[in-house]
Amino acid sequence: MKGLQYLSIILSCCGLSLSAPTCDYKMIEDKYVCLMSDSASEGKIIGSHNETYGDAHVYRVTTTDEANKSLIGKVISLYRNLTIFQIPKGNIEAIIEDDFVNCTANLVELQICNGDLNTIPADVFKKCENLKSIDLTGNKLTIITKESLPNIINKLILSKNQIKIDMSNIFEVGNNLDALTYFDLSGNSIETLIDSVLPSQRLIHLDLSNNKINELPGAYFDNNKNLEVLNLQDNHIASISHTIIKELTKLKELRIGSNNISTIDAKAFQDNEIIEYLDMSSNPIETLNANLLKNLTTLKALNLFDIKITNTSLEDLKTTLESLINLEKLNISKNIIGPIDGLFTKNEKLSVLGISSMSLTELEKDIFSALTKLESLNFDDNEIVDLPENIFEKLTEMKNFSAKKNKINKLKASTFEKMTNLLELDFTGNEIDAIESTFFDTLNKLKVVRFSGGNKCFNSDFEDFVLDEATRVKFYKCFENYNSARTVVISNVLLAFVIIFKFI
Ligand SMILES: *[C@@H]1O[C@H](CO)[C@@H](O)[C@H](O)[C@H]1NC(C)=O
Ligand SMILES: *[C@@H]1O[C@H](CO)[C@@H](O)[C@H](O)[C@H]1NC(C)=O
Ligand SMILES: *[C@@H]1O[C@H](CO)[C@@H](O)[C@H](O)[C@H]1NC(C)=O
Ligand SMILES: *[C@@H]1O[C@H](CO)[C@@H](O)[C@H](O)[C@H]1NC(C)=O
Ligand SMILES: *[C@@H]1O[C@H](CO)[C@@H](O)[C@H](O)[C@H]1NC(C)=O
Numbered sequence: 001m002k003g004l005q006y007l008s009i010i011l012s013c014c015g016l017s018l019s020a021p022t023c024d025y026k027m028i029e030d031k032y033v034c035l036m037s038d039s040a041s042e043g044k045i046i047g048s049h050n051e052t053y054g055d056a057h058v059y060r061v062t063t064t065d066e067a068n069k070s071l072i073g074k075v076i077s078l079y080r081n082l083t084i085f086q087i088p089k090g091n092i093e094a095i096i097e098d099d100f101v102n103c104t105a106n107l108v109e110l111q112i113c114n115g116d117l118n119t120i121p122a123d124v125f126k127k128c129e130n131l132k133s134i135d136l137t138g139n140k141l142t143i144i145t146k147e148s149l150p151n152i153i154n155k156l157i158l159s160k161n162q163i164k165i166d167m168s169n170i171f172e173v174g175n176n177l178d179a180l181t182y183f184d185l186s187g188n189s190i191e192t193l194i195d196s197v198l199p200s201q202r203l204i205h206l207d208l209s210n211n212k213i214n215e216l217p218g219a220y221f222d223n224n225k226n227l228e229v230l231n232l233q234d235n236h237i238a239s240i241s242h243t244i245i246k247e248l249t250k251l252k253e254l255r256i257g258s259n260n261i262s263t264i265d266a267k268a269f270q271d272n273e274i275i276e277y278l279d280m281s282s283n284p285i286e287t288l289n290a291n292l293l294k295n296l297t298t299l300k301a302l303n304l305f306d307i308k309i310t311n312t313s314l315e316d317l318k319t320t321l322e323s324l325i326n327l328e329k330l331n332i333s334k335n336i337i338g339p340i341d342g343l344f345t346k347n348e349k350l351s352v353l354g355i356s357s358m359s360l361t362e363l364e365k366d367i368f369s370a371l372t373k374l375e376s377l378n379f380d381d382n383e384i385v386d387l388p389e390n391i392f393e394k395l396t397e398m399k400n401f402s403a404k405k406n407k408i409n410k411l412k413a414s415t416f417e418k419m420t421n422l423l424e425l426d427f428t429g430n431e432i433d434a435i436e437s438t439f440f441d442t443l444n445k446l447k448v449v450r451f452s453g454g455n456k457c458f459n460s461d462f463e464d465f466v467l468d469e470a471t472r473v474k475f476y477k478c479f480e481n482y483n484s485a486r487t488v489v490i491s492n493v494l495l496a497f498v499i500i501f502k503f504i
């Protein structure tokens with residue numbers, strides 16, 4: 001309890017600095033001007049100086065125009081208490097030690113993004129004794145050495161540069177970057193990971209996505225036992241061995257999607273016992289071994305989109321899904337696994353499900369009956385004609401329903417009536433020619449309806465319409481015209497349907 005009291009004192013003290021002003025640094029008539037605002041002013045400019053705030057009160061500066069080099073030293077020297085300095089874009093080609101000569105221990109976070117920096121000189125940040133977070137996204141760096149970086153740094157973002165070689169030049173033996181916990185090297189040109197381990201044993205978040213990595217050396221991550229997030233998405237990796245992530249027992253999130261993975265050792269994930277998020281999408285995996293994922297019962301999100309599995313993996317998929325009882329998001333779209341009857345019987349926590357592009361011709365009546373928490377369902381791009389009576393009866397939480405590009409030809413009110421929380425409904429590109437008159441009666445929260453392309457009667461007016469009263473009337477009229485023009489056909493084919501909308 002005492003601890004809590006102290007905490008609240010600390011918070012109230014720091015609350016002051018939280019309401020301190022921030023500064024959008026903008027060029028006005030050839031001069032940079034600090035446009036100050038604070039939380040009390042709700043973003044309104046309160047002027048660069050007023051009796052309440054002076055330069056020393058500014059703790060965040062963001063440059064709003066393209067910034068050039070001359071402003072760095074100026075800002076650093078003027079705002080002595082600056083904590084966060086952000087240059088989101090600019091034409092800064094180089095930084096030198098002198099730019100930061102007046103840096104204080106107050107500066108914690110620095111961003112110099114989307115400029116032309118191609119090197120970071122050694123010791124440039126030496127005066128910034130407390131600089132812990134550096135973001136250099138979108139520059140032209142080809143190399144970075146440990147001497148350029150403060151040894152207390154814990155967050156380093158080098159995304160979208162031109163770094164080609166592996167990290168051994170940053171992390172030489174005896175390196176001093178052992179406070180680093182967050183490291184983003186996404187969007188560079190790294191091809192090989194030299195089999196030298198990443199030394200920062202504190203790394204929690206490592207992003208190597210969007211590079212050209214073609215191989216993962218067996219023990220590469222062995223020293224990074226604290227990793228919780230590992231992103232290897234969008235590389236050229238061909239296989240996942242038994243040992244590669246074996247030591248990563250704290251891993252919560254693993255992304256290996258959009259690679260060229262055709263083999264995954266059946267024991268590859270056996271030691272990642274607390275993993276919650278796994279993206280394997282867009283790889284030529286072809287056969288799914290039931291033992292691969294079955295034990296990952298902590299999984300909350302699984303993306304198996306386009307992993308080229310066929311109906312031969314259906315039983316393995318079934319066994320897998322039966323044990324993944326904590327899944328909240330599942331995506332098995334763009335695979336051909338044949339009829340999916342009884343696939344989701346144990347996944348009661350699912351809130352998002354994707355089963356699009358699977359050549360499904362029908363859906364079994366009970367397919368969704370365990371999914372009482374489902375909020376988003378997507379079965380676009382299949383060949384479904386009929387929706388069985390009561391198929392959606394348990395989906396009372398449904399918010400986002402998408403059935404684009406199927407062959408659905410009629411909509412009965414009773415099929416959808418339990419989806420009383422529905423917000424978006426998408427039937428674009430079906431063959432709907434009959435809608436029961438009471439269809440929208442229980443769907444009181446519906447905001448957006450999409451009905452164009454392929455559906456009879458519906459035209460561009462209804463591509464993406466908000467279901468207000470006026471549109472309903474227009475929608476109804478359109479259908480009525482269609483109806484009267486085709487009375488004979490409809491009365492013959494759809495005797496049971498009342499194709500007139502009733503609106504109060
Ligand atoms: C940087 O901007 C200042 C202020 O407009 C200008 O005077 C200076 O010439 C610019 N420097 C370069 C190198 O573009
Ligand atoms: C100075 O800023 C404070 C806080 O937003 C505001 O209440 C006050 O009116 C401002 N004074 C002037 C002269 O702009
Ligand atoms: C600026 O920071 C110094 C310590 O570096 C502190 O003593 C002073 O109170 C701060 N001023 C403001 C206005 O926050
Ligand atoms: C650093 O501060 C000194 C003293 O205030 C000043 O003369 C100098 O111009 C500053 N350096 C930069 C790069 O602005
Ligand atoms: C993907 O892997 C296969 C072998 O499994 C290889 O033939 C092919 O060239 C690889 N494709 C790319 C883009 O690396």
Ligand SMILES: *[C@@H]1O[C@H](CO)[C@@H](O)[C@H](O)[C@H]1NC(C)=O
Nearest residue numbers: 266267269270271291292295
């Ligand atoms: C899955 O768990 C079972 C029982 O704990 C164990 O025997 C088996 O080796 C595990 N399989 C994998 C691939 O992790």
Ligand SMILES: *[C@@H]1O[C@H](CO)[C@@H](O)[C@H](O)[C@H]1NC(C)=O
Nearest residue numbers: 310311312313314337338339
């Ligand atoms: C898988 O589909 C193929 C044709 O698409 C079919 O010949 C085969 O019998 C199916 N196998 C199973 C196990 O359903």
Ligand SMILES: *[C@@H]1O[C@H](CO)[C@@H](O)[C@H](O)[C@H]1NC(C)=O
Nearest residue numbers: 281303305331333353354378
């Ligand atoms: C399934 O994953 C693919 C690829 O990541 C994505 O484009 C698609 O939107 C996902 N579908 C659902 C329903 O989440």
Ligand SMILES: *[C@@H]1O[C@H](CO)[C@@H](O)[C@H](O)[C@H]1NC(C)=O
Nearest residue numbers: 376378399400401402423424
């Ligand atoms: C519904 O899903 C579509 C695509 O699947 C997405 O674009 C849209 O943002 C979602 N809407 C809501 C309310 O989740």
